[in-house]
Each structure stands twice: as structure tokens, then as C-alpha cells.
Amino acid sequence: MTSETPSSALQKMLADNQTFAEDLPPDEFDHIQHEQNPYITVLTCCDSRVRIRAFLADEQPSDDVFVIRNIGNQLAATCGSVDFGVRHLHTPLLLILGHTRCGAIKAACSDYRGESLHLVQELNGLHLPVRDIDPNGDPEIEWLRAVERNVHYQCDLAMQRYREKVADGSLAIVGCVYDFANLYQRGIGRIILLNVNGESGPDISRDSPLLAPLSKEMLDLSLVRNPITSASKST
Numbered sequence: 001m002t003s004e005t006p007s008s009a010l011q012k013m014l015a016d017n018q019t020f021a022e023d024l025p026p027d028e029f030d031h032i033q034h035e036q037n038p039y040i041t042v043l044t045c046c047d048s049r050v051r052i053r054a055f056l057a058d059e060q061p062s063d064d065v066f067v068i069r070n071i072g073n074q075l076a077a078t079c080g081s082v083d084f085g086v087r088h089l090h091t092p093l094l095l096i097l098g099h100t101r102c103g104a105i106k107a108a109c110s111d112y113r114g115e116s117l118h119l120v121q122e123l124n125g126l127h128l129p130v131r132d133i134d135p136n137g138d139p140e141i142e143w144l145r146a147v148e149r150n151v152h153y154q155c156d157l158a159m160q161r162y163r164e165k166v167a168d169g170s171l172a173i174v175g176c177v178y179d180f181a182n183l184y185q186r187g188i189g190r191i192i193l194l195n196v197n198g199e200s201g202p203d204i205s206r207d208s209p210l211l212a213p214l215s216k217e218m219l220d221l222s223l224v225r226n227p228i229t230s231a232s233k234s235t
């Protein structure tokens with residue numbers, strides 16, 4: 001929990017914005033005054049540990065990513081916003097990005113009936129994909145598996161919604177987990193690829209046209225390898 005107060009948080013926010021604004025070249029936003037041209041629509045969790053910069057090389061990206069966030073990266077909770085990115089801005093990539101140690105997923109696996117009505121409603125949207133927890137399993141691995149099941153579930157919903165765009169080659173839907181805990185043993189901060197246009201896990205074809213341009217090294221680093229076991233986890 002933060003030690004900031006409302007007053008100190010406001011002061012910090014405005015001071016950080018002052019630094020940001022003062023450091024900008026005067027022409028920084030000239031090219032985006034009248035339109036945005038993102039190439040990724042990302043649906044990810046609200047969790048403050050998930051950094052959008054994790055997949056952007058630019059220090060100050062201006063219009064590369066159309067971002068939608070809610071707890072547990074749920075499509076059904078925000079279809080209109082995702083539609084805007086996919087159907088109006090025509091981003092060629094829809095990234096559904098879960099993350100390790102997601103509190104929303106953990107909450108959806110527990111008894112959340114005492115939460116507020118609207119929080120219960122949002123957690124209900126996660127309960128179906130994540131409920132199948134093995135009580136005798138390693139808690140960390142079961143948690144990660146629930147995160148993965150939710151990513152696959154959200155990808156399935158997205159495939160149903162945007163199937164025609166995937167079929168005509170104008171959109172790829174990828175499901176990933178942002179790993180800041182090194183549970184996949186690829187290093188902290190790595191984005192692990194779980195689902196590609198509805199293909200999941202070991203069934204993902206490395207020879208598909210979508211992945212063909214990627215190097216073997218990149219695929220080895222990014223593609224999920226099942227199963228992750230408690231023996232292989234490391235934090």
C-alpha cells in the first residue's frame with residue numbers, strides 16, 4: 001500500500017507532468033494532432049505492475065498503442081472499446097495480455113461475495129475460466145494456470161467476435177502473459193506467447209505465416225512451453 005496521501009499524490013502527479021511537459025520538443029505531437037494510428041490494440045489488466053512500455057522500444061510512444069484495461073483483462077466488460085481499436089482504428093494486432101500474480105484472477109478463485117456489487121459483477125466474468133483450481137496443487141502454479149486459462153478464454157471470445165478479420169488476414173489475435181516474476185524462466189519482464197489466433201500452447205504452429213518472420217531465438221524465448229511445473233519455477 002502506498003504511503004502517499006491524496007494531497008501528496010496530487011502534488012506528485014502534477015510535478016511529474018511538469019517534468020514530462022518541459023522535456024518535450026515543441027513539435028513532439030505535431031503529427032498526431034488530428035488522428036491516431038496505433039498498430040496494437042491491447043486489452044490488459046489494471047494492475048500497476050503491468051507496463052505498456054514492456055513491448056515498446058520508444059521512450060515516449062505517442063500513438064502506437066490503443067490501451068483498454070480492466071481487472072483480469074476481460075473482453076466482455078469492454079467490447080465497445082476493443083471494437084473501436086479493431087474495427088475503427090484497424091490495428092492489425094489485438095493483444096490480450098494477462099500477467100503473473102494477477103490479483104483479479106486470485107480473487108475470482110476465492111469467495112468474493114463480500115465485495116461491492118460491481119466488483120462482484122466483474123469478478124463473476126472471470127470466475128468461469130479460472131474456477132477449476134486443484135486444491136492439492138502448488139498454489140503458485142495453480143494461480144499461473146488460472147491466469148493462462150483466462151487468457152485463452154478471452155482469446156476465444158475475441159476469435160468469435162473478430163473471426164472475419166482474422167480470416168481475411170487483416171487482424172491477428174494473440175494471447176500473452178507478462179511475466180514480472182520469472183515463473184516461465186525466461187527472465188523478468190518477458191512476454192510469453194500462449195495463444196495465436198485461437199491456437200494454444202504446444203499446438204501453435206511455428207510455420208504459420210504470422211510467425212514465419214520470427215527468428216528461432218525469438219520463438220524459443222517467447223512461445224510457452226508446457227507444462228510449467230513447481231520444480232521449474234523461480235522467483
Ligand SMILES: [Zn+2]
Nearest residue numbers: 045047102103
Ligand atoms: Zn491483474
